[in-house]
Amino acid sequence: MTDWRPGAAPARAARARLLAGLRAFFAARGVLEVETPILSRGAPQDPMLESWEAQAPGGERGYLQTSPEYPMKRLLADGAPDIYQIARVFRGGESGPRHNPEFTLLEWYRLGLDHHALAREVVALIxxxxxxxxxxxxxxxxxxxxxxxxxxxxxxxxxxxxxxAELERVAGDHGLVIRGGLDRDGWLDALISLVIAPGFPPDRLTILFDYPESQAVLARPCADRPGYAARFELYWGDLELANGYHELIDPAVFRQRRERDIAQRRARGQPLPPVDDHLEAALESGLPDCAGVALGVDRLLMRLLGVSRIDQVIDFPWE
Known part of the structure; x- marks a missing residue:
């Protein structure tokens, strides 16, 4: 018999409390809540993201959002103040004890801040x-x-x-063997996730800042670190919670990086969804100086409750 019961009853009240607390946090700081579409005609080209495709009965196709980043930046370019959103997002190839293909993402943008200042606000929010x-x-x-x-x-x-090749050797020295071969950025991600982050103290927050430019398509280049960009990630123990940028505002750099990502996707044999031209047009119009961050609400709830699996905080996991 099919087990029809929702699976995360102990976490339901805690989720409701958390969502109310997040909204109170931003209301106290005068940050405006917004809504943007879940469905788009185009999708990000980031090789680390896979978008879910949706098809209408008449054959028209679209893509479920991996984050509300693109339309939220269009709001900023149109003159919106500091904004946030609690959104449902979808990512392919992400399923496991800490991943669900559909999850809740908190994303917000602060005018006039850089990635260091925004990282401190993430710590304050937690x-x-x-x-x-x-x-x-x-x-x-x-x-x-x-x-x-x-x-x-x-x-x-x-x-x-x-x-x-050097990163593969280093990984092997630490007992990490991945079959099929990875490029440089693939090895960097694997080493962070599987070798370095497991050593972070479990009860501490860790902020990593200034990532290689090849891993920060929408972050501005670092003025004092050639080859790096103004991106940060925040971990609680070994669990990544948030990813943020001092946002790129130069459309020429955006186009250059997007073409690089398209070339990588093509080389890896990944799908090539249509480009969303609206963000490029918004950058051409003028994106204000700002920093933005996306935080996984389900993962934050996992840490707050001290549980280890995402299905312990989601009533209807995909599996």
Missing amino acids: ADQAAQSPDWHAPRGCEAIAYADLFRSTLGVDPAETNA
């Missing part, structure tokens, strides 16, 4: 939510470290100077 209940877990401290410095100190390699 602390604010953890304080909602004496039964919820709270992180104990936060450490920020540059991406390049982390690789040098833990693996003895400079991510800007190394190549795929």
Whole structure:
């Protein structure tokens, strides 16, 4: 018999409390809540993302959003103030104890901030939510470290100077073997996820900042770190919670990076969805100086409740 029962009853009230707490956090700071479409005619070209395709009965095709980033930036280019959204998003190829192909994403943009200032606001948001209940877990401290410095100190390699073969050798030295071959960025991601992050203290937040430009298509280049871009990721223990940028505003750099991503997708044999031209047009019109971040709400709830699987906080997981 099919088990029809929803699966995360103990987390339902906590999810409702968290969503209310997130909205209260932004209301207190005067950040405007917005809504954007789930369905789009185009999709991001980022090789690390796979969009779900949708087809109408008449044959028309669209793509379910991997994040609300593109339309939210169009709002900013149109003069919107600081904005946030709690959105349902969809990503292919992401299923497992910490992944569900459909999940809840909190995304927000702050005018006049850089990625360092926005990372500090993410830390403040997490602390604010953890304080909602004496039964919820709270992180104990936060450490920020540059991406390049982390690789040098833990693996003895400079991510800007190394190549795929060298990274594969380093991975093997740490017991990581991946069949099928990866390019340089694939190895960098694998080493972060499977070798470096598991060593982060489980009760601490860790901020990695200034990622290689090849992994930051929509972040502006770092003025003081050639080859790197103003991106950060925030981890709670070994679990990635948030990904943010000091946003790229130069349309020429955006086009150059997009073409690079398209070439990578083609070389890897990945699908090539239609380009969403609206973001490029918005950049041409003028995106204000701002920083933006996306935070996984389900993963944050996992950490607050001290559970290890995403299906413990989602009533209807895909599986």
